[in-house]
Amino acid sequence: MQLEFLGTGAGSPSKQRNVSSVALRLLEERNAIWLFDVGEATQHQILYTTIRPRKIEKIFITHLHGDHIFGLPGLLSSRSFQGGDEPLTIYGPVGIKRFVQTALQVSESRLSYPLHFVEIEHEGEIFKDDSFTVYAKRLDHKITCFGYRVVEHDHPGELQVDKLREMHIPSGPVYGQLKAGKTVKLDDGRVLNGQDFIGPAQPGRIVAILGDTRQTKNAVWLARNADVLVHESTFGKDEAKLAHNYYHSTSKQAAEIAKEAGAKRLLLNHISARYAGKAAYQLAYQVRKLFPNTRVVNDLDVFDIPFKKQGERDGK
């Protein structure tokens, strides 16, 4: 599981930063890529990564401002052109379907795969399967905007085969029953409880990816105990008034959210072009006293999201 940033700028593209898009790489987990927002030229950015458009399984749109959606029609068309045939689902505010369908109709684009839409009208769980649950909550932006919380389900513990071998229990169907947690009576009369032979569960990871927003309580909810929080920082620490007026956040406000939520790592994106070069990094340095594990991300940055280590799992 990795986060790959395809566009980290605000509003308009610049030579340094493209408009918004983040990929959540779930290749080991489900052989899929999930995208969050698709600003114009996201497909161009993808040319500089190892992402194959056909692997994009889901797209989550935070809000309908152009810098977050204008790359969708082109990406969807190219995915088709490159032979993608697996279904793709787009989640987002009401209106995303009309935008995409109009673009595809007018351009007479016929996609080679089924395209589904989930227009979010109620907050809460918007997707769940065997391995992941995704939640959406409203943020505080000029137009309807959602933040997303992606929760990987815990991985059940492994069967402790070494322990069974030490006890001279031969492999066979018994192993499967024990792995399923059942109690088993062996031919020699011994009774074994599967629970005693299963290692500790591996807690799933939590990633919170937010859209454009003022500082809001819902961001804390979304980022609760998250391994990574991706939060906008359109403005620097001392620009709270500007941030408020434009429905955006400062780096300090983002750090406060990360701290209150107990997140492990804060990645700042949606950086205004007014912060170029070193000035952009300052956005993170400014707030490290408040939340040390803070980084400003750049286009094409990749961040691994590792499983929690044994110590962390045991609840330090």
Place this chain on the structure above:
Amino acid sequence: MQLEFLGTGAGSPSKQRNVSSVALRLLEERNAIWLFDVGEATQHQILYTTIRPRKIEKIFITHLHGDHIFGLPGLLSSRSFQGGDEPLTIYGPVGIKRFVQTALQVSESRLSYPLHFVEIEHEGEIFKDDSFTVYAKRLDHKITCFGYRVVEHDHPGELQVDKLREMHIPSGPVYGQLKAGKTVKLDDGRVLNGQDFIGPAQPGRIVAILGDTRQTKNAVWLARNADVLVHESTFGKDEAKLAHNYYHSTSKQAAEIAKEAGAKRLLLNHISARYAGKAAYQLAYQVRKLFPNTRVVNDLDVFDIPFKKQGERDGK
């Protein structure tokens, strides 16, 4: 007057070529830029030129395929964001207005300038003012597609002031009347015909910019005596069958059009990604026996379109 190519590829963007867009730079002529097609990330390409979006006065769309229009909403929004306030007019097939308006509505983009649409339903003259006339003709593509012929009006000859001075005619209102071509009687009784004191007219330039098309007679009409013909060459000389099946042209077909039309220069664009590096240049080399002044264009290439020289004007 120059042509600046912003995207010269076919179908999908590649690292080498972006999707379609050409700028006709008319800065000396009218302090304006005209764009022909706006594929996705045209505004990104513009960042690498001296073009200022606020100078874009007209946009001509050849057809509604995504690789020719998906950059429009972003470009229009950025032009507004950068403070453009002059009106902008978009010409193109029926449907272009619906596409643009839906994108702007859904994204709640309010432009800082008046946006006009001219949806072309009849071939012929689509624009005329004091200095330019633009014609549109249907091409032969899978969907409705237009080619454009931009005709600069002839510049009237200059008043030959040296000649008047030699004849000891003092400057004054008489000069204005002579420049207007009138016959004037001087106080000393001499009668002068303005026509005798006006230098040769400077013929205007003609530029033909075509969209995606099979070889078609209308292309000859559009390119008649053009200083430059921009013609697609999605395929190489020997791929006429493929070109026909996909509603495109070969380099040879483009050269035949240029020759028959008596164009002075042929620029080949809309190059398929199958022709990379040297293979792309071959598209031009292949046809130079047929039409010597042929070039394959690359992204960000600029071509000057000079006035005809004296010898050419005298109608060799």
